[in-house]
Amino acid sequence: MPNVSISFKRLIVGRPLSSDRLGEQMLPKRIALPVFASDPLSSVAYATQEILLVLTLGGLAYLHLAPWVAAAVVVLLAVVVLSYRQVVQAYPSGGGSYEVASRNLGPWAGLVVASALLVDYVMTVAVSVAAGVDNIISAVPALDSCRVLVNLGFVVLLTAMNLRGVRESGRLFAVPTYLFVVGVVAMIVIGLLQTAFGHAPVAESAGWQVRAEPGHVGLTGTALMLLALRAFSSGCTALTGAEAISNGVPAFRPPKARNAATTMAAMGGLSITMFAGITALAMIGHVHYVDDACQLVGFPGNCATGTQRTVIAQIAAAVFGGTHSVMFFSIQAATALILILAANTAFNGFPLLAAILAEHRYLPRQLHTRGDRLAFSNGIVILAVVAGTLIYAFNGSVTRLIQLYILGVFTSFTLSQAGMVRHWNRELAGVSDPGLRRRIHRSRMINAVGACLTALVLVVVLVTKFSHGAYLVVIAMPVLYVMMRGIRRHYDRVARELRPQPGGIVLPSRTHAVVLVSQLHQPTLRTLGYAKATHPDTLTALTVKISDEEVNALRAEWEDREIPVPLTVMASPYRDITGSVLEYMARLHREHPQDLIAVYIPEYVVGHWWEHVLHNQSALRLKARLLFQRGVMVTSVPWQLDSSDRVAAQQPYHASPGVGPKVG
Incomplete structure (x- = not known):
């Protein structure tokens, strides 16, 4: 689908021109x-x-x-x-x-x-x-x-x-x-x-x-x-x-x-x-x-x-x-x-x-x-x-x-x-x-x-x-x-808000990393590894309990694999994943108002439009809500499915002859 749309665009609009051809x-x-x-x-x-x-x-x-x-x-x-x-x-x-x-x-x-x-x-x-x-x-x-x-x-x-x-x-x-x-x-x-x-x-x-x-x-x-x-x-x-x-x-x-x-x-x-x-x-x-x-x-x-x-x-x-x-x-x-x-x-x-x-x-x-x-x-x-x-x-x-x-x-x-x-x-x-x-x-x-x-x-x-x-x-x-x-x-208002304060870079007092977990699979393990590599002061894996059977199975697998990250379970009697996560972040921010909270969300990268409907919907809603929370940073950790690799191979690359990335 992306390749067809790009081909149609090129037919109507033509090949892109580099900025140096503006003259x-x-x-x-x-x-x-x-x-x-x-x-x-x-x-x-x-x-x-x-x-x-x-x-x-x-x-x-x-x-x-x-x-x-x-x-x-x-x-x-x-x-x-x-x-x-x-x-x-x-x-x-x-x-x-x-x-x-x-x-x-x-x-x-x-x-x-x-x-x-x-x-x-x-x-x-x-x-x-x-x-x-x-x-x-x-x-x-x-x-x-x-x-x-x-x-x-x-x-x-x-x-x-x-x-x-x-x-x-x-x-x-x-x-x-x-x-x-x-x-x-x-x-x-x-x-x-x-x-x-x-x-x-x-x-x-x-x-x-x-x-x-x-x-x-x-x-x-x-x-x-x-x-x-x-x-x-x-x-x-x-x-x-x-x-x-x-x-x-x-x-x-x-x-x-x-x-x-x-x-x-x-x-x-x-x-x-x-x-x-x-x-x-x-x-x-x-x-x-x-x-x-x-x-x-x-x-x-x-x-x-x-x-x-x-x-x-x-x-x-x-x-x-x-x-x-x-x-x-x-x-x-x-x-x-x-x-x-x-x-x-x-x-x-x-x-x-x-x-x-x-x-x-x-x-x-x-x-x-x-x-x-x-x-x-x-x-x-x-x-x-x-x-x-x-x-x-x-x-x-x-x-x-x-x-x-x-x-x-x-x-x-x-x-x-x-x-x-x-x-x-x-x-x-x-x-x-x-x-x-x-x-x-x-x-x-x-x-x-x-x-x-x-x-x-x-x-x-x-x-x-x-x-x-x-x-x-x-x-x-x-x-x-x-x-x-x-x-x-x-x-003008945004420019005033974004104007840097006197001094250089201000480091947060501490960083608390939270990895959102729905099940233990390869995207979760990659996200945990990436979060740990950033060397936060604390690292927590957070999951929301929708049913006792799913949580018990997740805990058992967590212990079997000896994951060196504590697993925190938030109860949600009304099955509201987003609300439970936001409640946890608000409590963590109240306990550490001067610290930074970094939330890591594993996401699928898909290649077909219909796959978007089947994946990432809860993650997108949660991310949209978390972006409004002060003191919280959100990081998406992608996991590319096979369909995304095929689409990436079909994407055309436009560059001027002899122009490539500079190294060093």
Whole structure:
């Protein structure tokens, strides 16, 4: 069984890599772009759709606001990209928003940012995979009945690929990312050229009317402004993942900061170009998109069971001549792939951030441990499990999941940019060179504008999305914050308890060895011999009387073999072995409070899982209870059964060529 599980692990994850090969996992810019920027690049596939989804609540009357809403998103995206370029250059160690907030605003702000980012990374996986599956269903509607299963299958696939390591997964994900970028840019260029020559593309939904939802007709003044703000907050999904590069700077090849800043600029330019182009074509082609197909007047077929094609699918069909063209399927395939692979941004960002938090003792230390392929495997698995649970709970619905999205993003954006303003203020205090001061003033202005804009958007997002599901994020972030504070207090308390006292090693006054005996066999004799070899001050063999016949037989054999260790028998009228042993240890500790009690337990080492059920159960329970007794040390003395020898012979040994144990 162990050999089979190891073989399966090697098939999925690959051969383990030694620690000295960590440098080989560093990424060049061409690979880092799809690894860290696939989320913001892919979000353009549904950001326009989310804007239209909100504006069509009032029918078609408010679609004229879409270009203005999109323009505001573009301005915000440009400011955020410029702001995070400052973060990358000022803090190249890879903490990103968490490090900026912690150093400049205090630990509390850093934990708020960390909580927001952890939630956002989980949502990135859930929303990206669900959006990708939506586009697959747009091309193959028959898959709608198994939507959740397909979603979970892609989460498992992404998990396996990321467990193989950053560099290997990056190479595999690079091709779909670049295919998507090339395909979308080509679609935009061709669509705009068609428009310029008088043959503007027309979407399949252009002739359909939209039934306005009750309460959304004839909005004016404040109500209309709130609708526009809600559309803006939905369109801000185009900014998700923009901070991932700042968190992943250590994964870049040297010079790390410059390469990361260049990659961020490329990501910003491509995202703005594609988002603006898709929005323009959606307006030119008169795309009408709603949450419920039954709101569409003229929708073909049964609206209750039918599915509406996504906005990017409608644009591709209009530009490339229908849903049966090769380019339509190419765009759909590339879009589905990039949306699903956009989750890879979170699979890189979440484990890195969790590892930093674990190093700072805010999360369990296991999250700072690298796996066989030098990836932070524990963080990858946790992210996959939580995201998969969300997808299952929300039935893989992008519309429902996206309401929980971007609140965490703008929380981290705001605190990070505010922290950068304080960072530049401190830098100014120690700089006198006029040229350098001008550069710092310019950087501070960029971050100040970014902080103000993202704070405003944070308020808008909170107000407009709170009742639509964002309240769950508002609950999750404080829970994570409190949990991390609690973990840090625990680690600090343990560190204080474990701090060595002044002086050297303190020897116990005396040592009392106790060997637990159930019957006289080879494991018992080995344990007695080992205990005697430690030269304790006293040595006692302890057995618990369950029946007179067993105890009498044990005493007789003990005397026949002339075992030179006294045998102590504890009576147990209620057949409670553990309780009787604990009672003996408590009495011994009361009689010798300054002495050390060493308990030796013989244990079988077995080779098959079912043998664990047949052996060692009472020993494990007893050991678990003894570990809580002060002044008591527990030692397991193993006895390997034949089955364990066969399993040991099958275990593979991994070592670098020419590397062996050092002697001397």
